[in-house]
Each structure stands twice: as C-alpha cells, then as structure tokens.
Amino acid sequence: MIGFVPAPLMGFIVVVGTIAIAFASYFVARTLLSSRGPEESKDLAGSVVIRVSALHGLILALVFAQELANFDQIGDGLSTEAALIGDVFHDLERFDADLTKEVRDDLATYTRIVLDEELPALADGKPLLRKAWESWDDVYNAILDLEPQNVRQTALKPILIKNVGEVSQLRLKREEAAEDGVNGLFMLAALLGVALTAAAYFAFPPTVPNLLLLTIFGTYTGLIVFFVIAFAYPYSEPGEVRPVGLQKLYASEMQGRLPGQSYP
Template sequence: MTLSDIGLGVGIALANIAVIFAIYALTRRIWGGRQTTETKDLAGSVIFRIASLHGLILALVFAQELIDYSEIRADLVSEATAVADIFNDIRRFDAGEEVTAEVQGTLAAYLRHVVNHEWAELSETGKLTAEGWILREAIYETALNLAPATLRQTDLRAHMVAKAQAIAELRQKRENNAARELSGLFWFAALAGVVCVAVPYFTFAPTPLHLALLSLYGGYTGVIMFVIFAFSDPFANPGALPPTAFTQLLAGEMGQY
C-alpha cells in the first residue's frame, strides 16, 4: 500500500466524520432545544438497534470480501504450483532436449507475461489477454501430443495434462473475480446506516467529549468502508494483490529461461 492509498483511506475517514458532523449540526439546529428525557431514551434505543444492524452489514461484507481475497491468493498459489509441476514433469518425462526446452521456455514466458502484462490488464479492463491463453494452449497441446512409451511416462503425461487444464480453470476464475464488482446496494445500505446512526445523536449536547466520540465513530466506520473497498478489487490499488507466487518461481530456475 502506497502513501497515496493511505491518504485515500484517511480522506474517506475524514469525509465520513464531516458527514456525521453536518448531520449532527443540522439535527441539533432543528430539534436540539425541543427534547425530553423520553426523547433521549428513545434516541439511545434507536442508535443501539440501527448501529447493530449497520455493524452487522459491514462485518458480513468485510468477512466475505476477505474470504474472496484469500481465495484469489490461494488460487494463485495453486496455479503457480501447476506451472512448476509441468516444468519438472516434462524433464522427468524425458521427451528430448528440444521438447523439454520448448515447454519450459513457454512456461517461463507465460509467467513473465502474467506478471508484466496480464496483471495490469486485469486491473484496467477486467479481462485476460489473448497472449496468455495462447501460451497456455501451447503448453496444453504439447502435453497432449506426448507419446508415452512406459507406465511412468503415461502417468507423467496424464499429470501434465491435468495441470494444464487446472491452469485454464484458475485463469477463468481469476478473470471472473476481476470482473466482479461490489453491489451498489451495499454502498447505499452502508451510507444510509451512517446517516441513520448519526441522526439520533442530536439529543446529546455538543461538548468536546461528545464530538470526540462522534469523530471516533465516524472515522472508524470510514476506515472499515475503505478496507472493504480495497478488498473488493484485488487487482487494483489500494488493495492490489501482487502475483508473488509467480515472481517467486521466476526468481528461481524458471527465471533462467
């Protein structure tokens, strides 16, 4: 996360505090001098119930986005593992230096393409590149065309074909995740909850302590909404997930191809 991303989060928190203060000032101006003890009791009851529902909504969406974010990271590791397995299995298959070098070179080119080009493309367009699919197809076709002569080679070929198919499935999942957007209904419910919680606070006098507590509520709610926003798009800032599993492979033997 960059300094600009942190600044964005702070800005959202401050904007949320400003909205709450504006609502508080408006409601104090309208109803501040016309309230009874019953009003304060009722306001406290309303605050508790709406705040509970609002917190539950934020918590559920936060948890779901975090789960999705973790699944994307796990899928990336699974894809990197599939690539590494094919890289090693083609050597074990002993199909000849030319075929082995071709497959391993294509796998390395695939990793470089995803890291250097396709990851940014997912952030900008939500689509995978044709070049990425071409490289994966070349790996798959080579694995299919292998002619095993022993049981060992038969098992290795089947394993490489399965791993190449897994790469395609994981690529498709990645594209689907990149195209997914957090529903506007959530943002409507989140912002409406901030307003509905802020309104009943007019029953409390604007003392420094009360204003500080309102700031604490507004700031933290803004931070939570910022984190949800960050997790909602794992391929773009501020919550961009780096392709670490791929770069780790390129830092090893594959980086030599």
C-alpha cells in the same frame, strides 16, 4: 492503486467523507428537530442509537469477513496456480528434457506474461490478456501433441493434460475476482447506517466532547469501509494479493530461459 487513486488518498477521502456524512446528518437532524424538545428525546434517541449501531456494526463485520475470506481464496488460487505450473514444468522435463525444451520455454513465457503484464492489467480493471491465453494455448497444444514412447511417458501425459487444464480454470477465477468490486448494496447500507446513527444523536448538544465522539465514530466506520474496498480489489494496493509462489517459481526455475527478467 484503487480506481487509479493512490491508496493513502483513497483512504483519506473515504474517512473524511464518512465523517462529513455523520456531521451533516447530525446537524440537519438537530436543526429540524431542535424546536421539538430534544432534551425530552434523549432516552429514546439513546435507545435508537444502540439498536441502529448494533445492526450497522453487524453489517460491517459480516461484509468485512466475507471480503477477507474472498481475499484468502484468491491468494490460495494464485498459490495453486503456481504449484500446477511448477508440476507441469517439471513433469515435462521428466517426460523428455530435450523433446519438451520448447514447450518449457513457452511455459516460462506464459509465467512472465502473468507476472509482468496480466496481474497489473487486472489491477487496472482490464480482462485477462489475449497474449497470456495464446501462450497458455501453445503449452496446451504442445502437451496434446506429445506421443508417449514408454510406460513413464504414458503415465505422465494425462497428468500434464489435467494440470494444464486446471490452470485455465484458475485463470477464469482470477478474472472473476477482479471484476467483482464493491457491492453497491453494502456501500448504501454502510453510508445509511452512518447517517441514521449520527442523526439519532440530535438530542445531544454539539459540545466539543460530543463532536469528538461523533468524529471517532465516523473515522472508525470510514476505515472499515476503506478496508472492505481494499479487499474488494485484490490486485491493487493496499489489499494486494502478491503472487509470491509464482515469483519464486519463475526466479528459481524459469528466468534463465528468458534473460532480462528477475524476481528476488
């Protein structure tokens, strides 16, 4: 979902809307300028179309590349969070399996909340869940309360504190990514680019081939805009970052501690 609208429907709306803008701009420009010798303006119109289209394509390409890079960073952040949680979980067991049983259960609870509740909440535009923060806080406080009894435990405690602290930073980055959304200036530039490019075609008659070419232009631009929107909402379909690492960790190491939850 993107803004509570199914992804296919959103894609259809964006593409059709872009085509409509292209056609409206073309016919408005042709209506206003048809009496001023459009045939004599073909050369200049063609030159303007080339330049405006080039700038428009460059803007779309740059924004698309930026959103794709952000998407990859969010995926890397989720993978890093899964790795840190796994390290904390296993280091707690290395510290003392019996003494840390309860805190490892708390860590499993935290992981379940993130997978089942927090990530879907971020997809719906909600902030990080207080419930997840409280679960993380339980783990953090339990680690701070550990009292090392030997060299092994003394070496493990600062590592545990460091790793669980980094999880907190990654959580905040997850929330920031969910709140960014689509840049309004990009949308304005994209739609104006479509309108201006289509308007510059006013010197060409509305024949079937010309209208087909205008439709192709609007369709492809609409698809690019839709892809940018999809990547701008990384926790919603279709541009969804899937927490594969966290799911595998939970399924292989934690789900037995909390019956009724499974991730293949």
